[in-house]
Amino acid sequence: MKLVSFQIGDDIRLGAVWQERVIDLNLSYTAYLTTKGHASPASVSLSEMPPTMIPFLELGKDAIERAKKLLEVVDSGGIFGQEDFGKFSYPKDAVQLLAPVPYPGKIIVVGLNYPAHVSESQVDIPKLPWTFSKPSSVIIGPEHPIARPPLTKHLDGEVELGVIIGARGKYIQKEDALEYVAGYSIFNDVSARNIQFEGQVGLRCFFLGKSFQDSAVLGPALVTADELSEPYNLSMARYYNDRLIRKGNTKHYIFKVEELIAFYSRFFTLEPGDVIACGCPPAIVKKKHHIFYDKDYRFLEPGDRCICEVEGIGVLENPIIDVTESKNDPN
């Protein structure tokens, strides 16, 4: 099942992709309960099929199973007359998709988790997952513009497997770790290379070069874990416009999803909706120098489209724009 968050008017809602439509799960569950003659369908639907992603994920596998069953009912044409159908489903193009988790509690990103990316970065293989964070408020979804900040001309995109946590846990055992995964999505770890690599030795400002506004792109959907029980043979590719820039396969990840979950849960409680981005594959161009210093490396420019693809999940596309330094009104 592919779950999405979408905006309709001022509301942010949880949906499931069904054929070429997005189905509002909460409203359709209410309709379903109504056809069953339920006394208080709306309030039951509110608690059993919450209208937004994180409360839905907090219900765990039960809610995911309930949503899948609901889609089966939709498939069978069982409950909805054509006339009603438009009230709780929309053509895909008619809604604005957001990041599947529009405001995650935490965004945890693993750097240097792919052997060929480690070597292009000219460092040793890390013994512990090298990690940085992105604030919840910098996340964007598909087609949302990535605004290049004026402090960088070296904007780069990184295609990664994004893991979305589905259950609360601390000190999770590696053997149990995949039980804590709600599903997977594509993560684009947008980076400002000059900021990330400049500065004194030992004081490189990775956080700022990695965590600015619009630097965390997630989408287009959360593919539930049952559809990708083995997340380790998925090809990944990143393009600008129609040119391939980076490619690889999740099978090469140094630290696997279950190792990352076990490791991170030693530090912080993982919560439903938290995102772990697993690291990017290398650039395909043979480079003589470190990526940032290679004059042939093509950074993202305003007007480009940054396209990330992960097999089994889909395509995540965003246009690049120059941010306008619009004057604020401090009063």
Added chain:
Amino acid sequence: MRLVTYEHAGRVRIGVWVNNQVVDLSAACQFLYPANNPDDPGLYSSMMKFLAQGETGLHRARAIIEKVEEGVVPSHLLFDMGQVSLMATVPRPGKILAVDYNYATFIHDACQFLQKKGLEVPEWGFPDNPWIFGKFSSTVIGPEEPILKPRETKALDAEGELAVVIGKTGRFISEDEALLYVAGYTLFNDISDRDIEFRPSPSINHRLYTLGKNNDTFGPLGPCLFTKDEFSRLESVTIEVAVNGTILYAYSLSEAAFSIPTIVSYCSQMFQLEPGDIIATGSGGGCGAFKEPPVYLKPGDQVEVRVPGLPPLKNVVQDEGK
């Protein structure tokens, strides 16, 4: 003026802290402006929403203080401090940006620490720009919650800091206008696991500071939002960190390499700043890890971040447990 987020009877509310009592902002507004109150009560449901109103909210809060001092606010709208639990100033900020290496004494001490640990010691001067890292919002705890010492942590340390609370949405803010975007200040304890923080993995440029700074409970924030008028001269403010009542270290904000307007302006080049966002401005040197021998926090310790003359941010350290 001191604004608090507090819990009473199972509900999270915001209030004004005056004369050792808390006045509930929502209830007091309903009392003072009973007829045709145009305010959405939702505006008083969280510090973020309250701050987003800008001057309107602050003006109301000041009017409430005057009425309390005139003695015309009925006693059922006033709580003694013992009746309420103070929570973090902003319990779940949209982002927490933290400045590090903003004090010469801290840079000096960190270099010595690396040397003692046998780690590569770079020749650090002040960074060219404020050096920023992130804390997860999930690290935040209030003044009455314990700092949980993780099982595996042996080097738990405190960094007492003044933190900026953003009051207004802005991007590309100039230094001249930066303070217009600041609602006020609060105290922050940037709890750190020093074993992890400085560990290179794999290189000195790839230290694990994210993991040494982001455990649950590593972000005590409080005890209140001090509006800007609480500080006549910010440069003369001293920050003290005390453990079990004894000062561990103290420093003056005047020693900072980057001023608050510079920090706010720089952060706004990369982020849209929003009401309730927190920017911690860095610590001076002298932290427990940098003592000889090091003094790390242990269960039972009471750690305070304070500015002389103002209520402190006080937390007790507890073992995380099994």
